Amino acid sequence: MKRKRDNSSVNGNLLRKPIRRWFPLFMGPMVAAFCIGFVWPFLQGIYLSFCQFKITKNAKWVGLENYIRAFQDQSFTRAFWYTALFTIVTVVLINVLAFAVAYALTQKMKGANLFRTVFFMPNLIGGIVLGYIWSMIFDGILSKMNTSILLETKYGFWGLVILLCWQQIGYMMIIYIAGLQAVPEDMLEAARIDGATKWQTLWKVTIPNVMPSITICMFLTLTNGFKLYDQNLALTDGLPFIINPDGSTIKTTEMLALNIVSTFNGSGLHSRGTAQAKAVLFFILVAAMGLIQLRATRSKEVQQ
Amino acid sequence: MAKRNTVKSMILTVVFSVISVVYVIPVFMVLLNSFKLNTFVKTATFAWPSGEMFAGWANFIKGMTFGNYPFYKSAFYSLVITLLGTLLILLFTSMAAWYISRVDSLLCRIVYFGCVFSMVVPFQMVMFTLSRTADKLDLNTPWTIPVIYLGFGAGLAVFMFTGFVKSIPLSIEEAAAIDGCGPVRTYFNVVVPMLKPTLISVGILEIMWIWNDYLLPYLVLDINEYRTIPIHIQYLKGSYGTVDLGATMALILMSIIPVIIFYLLCQKHIIKGVAAGAVKG
Numbered sequence: 001m002k003r004k005r006d007n008s009s010v011n012g013n014l015l016r017k018p019i020r021r022w023f024p025l026f027m028g029p030m031v032a033a034f035c036i037g038f039v040w041p042f043l044q045g046i047y048l049s050f051c052q053f054k055i056t057k058n059a060k061w062v063g064l065e066n067y068i069r070a071f072q073d074q075s076f077t078r079a080f081w082y083t084a085l086f087t088i089v090t091v092v093l094i095n096v097l098a099f100a101v102a103y104a105l106t107q108k109m110k111g112a113n114l115f116r117t118v119f120f121m122p123n124l125i126g127g128i129v130l131g132y133i134w135s136m137i138f139d140g141i142l143s144k145m146n147t148s149i150l151l152e153t154k155y156g157f158w159g160l161v162i163l164l165c166w167q168q169i170g171y172m173m174i175i176y177i178a179g180l181q182a183v184p185e186d187m188l189e190a191a192r193i194d195g196a197t198k199w200q201t202l203w204k205v206t207i208p209n210v211m212p213s214i215t216i217c218m219f220l221t222l223t224n225g226f227k228l229y230d231q232n233l234a235l236t237d238g239l240p241f242i243i244n245p246d247g248s249t250i251k252t253t254e255m256l257a258l259n260i261v262s263t264f265n266g267s268g269l270h271s272r273g274t275a276q277a278k279a280v281l282f283f284i285l286v287a288a289m290g291l292i293q294l295r296a297t298r299s300k301e302v303q304q
Numbered sequence: 305m306a307k308r309n310t311v312k313s314m315i316l317t318v319v320f321s322v323i324s325v326v327y328v329i330p331v332f333m334v335l336l337n338s339f340k341l342n343t344f345v346k347t348a349t350f351a352w353p354s355g356e357m358f359a360g361w362a363n364f365i366k367g368m369t370f371g372n373y374p375f376y377k378s379a380f381y382s383l384v385i386t387l388l389g390t391l392l393i394l395l396f397t398s399m400a401a402w403y404i405s406r407v408d409s410l411l412c413r414i415v416y417f418g419c420v421f422s423m424v425v426p427f428q429m430v431m432f433t434l435s436r437t438a439d440k441l442d443l444n445t446p447w448t449i450p451v452i453y454l455g456f457g458a459g460l461a462v463f464m465f466t467g468f469v470k471s472i473p474l475s476i477e478e479a480a481a482i483d484g485c486g487p488v489r490t491y492f493n494v495v496v497p498m499l500k501p502t503l504i505s506v507g508i509l510e511i512m513w514i515w516n517d518y519l520l521p522y523l524v525l526d527i528n529e530y531r532t533i534p535i536h537i538q539y540l541k542g543s544y545g546t547v548d549l550g551a552t553m554a555l556i557l558m559s560i561i562p563v564i565i566f567y568l569l570c571q572k573h574i575i576k577g578v579a580a581g582a583v584k585g
Contacts, residue, residue: 109317291424
């Protein structure tokens with residue numbers, strides 16, 4: 001959305017001047033809470049990532065040491081690649097399936113509203129509860145084969161993929177349905193009259209028209225995948241782990257967010273500083289993807 | 305041709321009916337297992353709770369109190385935090401958004417930019433410092449934690465409200481001003497009624513977020529005294545081995561039912577809110 005200077009600057013003084021006096025009422029509470037809940041913790045977080053600390057009071061400046069530790073931490077790099085792989089798989093699966101469902105539901109079909117209701121429902125249930133429900137189901141199946149979701153990495157990985165698909169297909173479906181309903185009817189009709197097949201119409205007319213929805217869903221699933229925490233914690237909590245030759249352990253289904261939180265809870269002298277440095281790196285990663293999203297959606301809006 | 309279309313639509317309906325049934329199985333399994341005795345949840349997850357497996361209402365009675373923390377208490381705190389947090393966010397961010405788009409000073413732009421920026425910051429980045437700050441300022445009870453939600457969740461709300469306020473023609477507010485209406489009255493009597501659809505959309509998104517949020521209340525609240533539903537359930541899972549799975553399923557069912565009722569009642573608004581939030585965010 002381009003910020004446009006509307007005419008408020010020209011003849012809006014009638015409103016502007018009297019409103020200005022009410023700054024404390026209109027802006028005060030929000031700005032105060034924003035400083036407490038975001039600005040101050042954010043700045044302090046950046047500062048602490050360069051410190052060794054247990055509590056904020058006894059922070060000692062150590063420069064880039066925490067960042068070096070973060071990069072040397074095998075569990076962190078492993079979590080990064082695991083998260084990246086997981087995200088790629090879920091982005092593709094969720095978007096393809098959500099689009100297919102949305103496309104089918106916008107055709108003439110009996111009961112489309114009911115199906116839409118059903119598919120969206122898992123979004124109302126929180127990540128922790130979802131993880132618990134699915135761990136019961138997976139263990140119900142896997143116990144027949146004398147194993148458990150906590151015993152094998154591949155089960156943990158695909159289990160979480162299934163869980164996330166189940167949860168998010170409905171959400172993305174809603175966005176795709178909104179996009180599909182906005183495709184101009186006369187364009188579809190023109191394609192029909194020109195003798196385009198259904199397949200051609202889909203690729204040449206429908207998909208270019210829902211590009212904004214596709215961009216949004218791609219980046220939503222991308223950032224959701226990278227930031228995933230609750231479901232990961234509740235389903236496997238990173239288990240099973242492997243033990244390195246040097247005695248350290250690596251949880252094999254641990255994603256980035258979970259890795260950062262467990263590093264925080266570690267008992268070592270450097271654990272908190274390292275965790276904060278990891279969090280800053282994590283922020284840069286997620287923020288970069290978010291900013292690309294804003295730019296991409298913005299450039300789309302200018303074209304229209 | 306028309307006949308072929310109806311056949312096709314029939315097939316689609318049948319296919320989707322089957323998928324829908326498969327889709328609700330996980331929730332149905334919770335229902336099934338909430339009536340089973342503990343040992344059978346793991347060994348006979350998919351069996352019908354009959355005969356020796358059937359536990360009756362015992363699981364629900366046990367689920368109300370087990371885990372050293374009564375379930376109704378966590379439900380109560382979840383409700384308090386969600387309602388207060390959502391109300392605070394709706395009231396103060398919509399006011400701020402109106403001020404930002406009407407005054408449009410340098411400070412307003414800085415605040416707006418900060419809000420948009422905060423939307424891309426993951427919680428792990430601020431979790432430690434935020435929980436310390438909350439402790440220091442006594443924002444660590446269910447009655448005060450909504451302030452934290454207002455601060456950390458302001459971004460999306462301000463963004464959505466500002467987008468909508470910009471589309472309201474100025475002339476309505478100008479007319480109110482000429483008629484002698486001050487800013488406060490203009491806002492509450494003229495702007496808020498026009499904002500109603502956006503208030504509902506943002507409200508739905510905030511409710512869904514706060515009700516299900518786990519890590520923020522877990523880090524900020526004093527866990528021995530105050531637990532929300534997600535914290536309570538995660539605590540049960542943490543106590544390995546000793547957990548009564550049947551009772552846990554009963555507890556999960558009790559926590560899902562209000563959510564599903566809420567969903568069925570406000571379905572239209574929820575779906576609209578999600579679509580609106582996505583287009584803006």
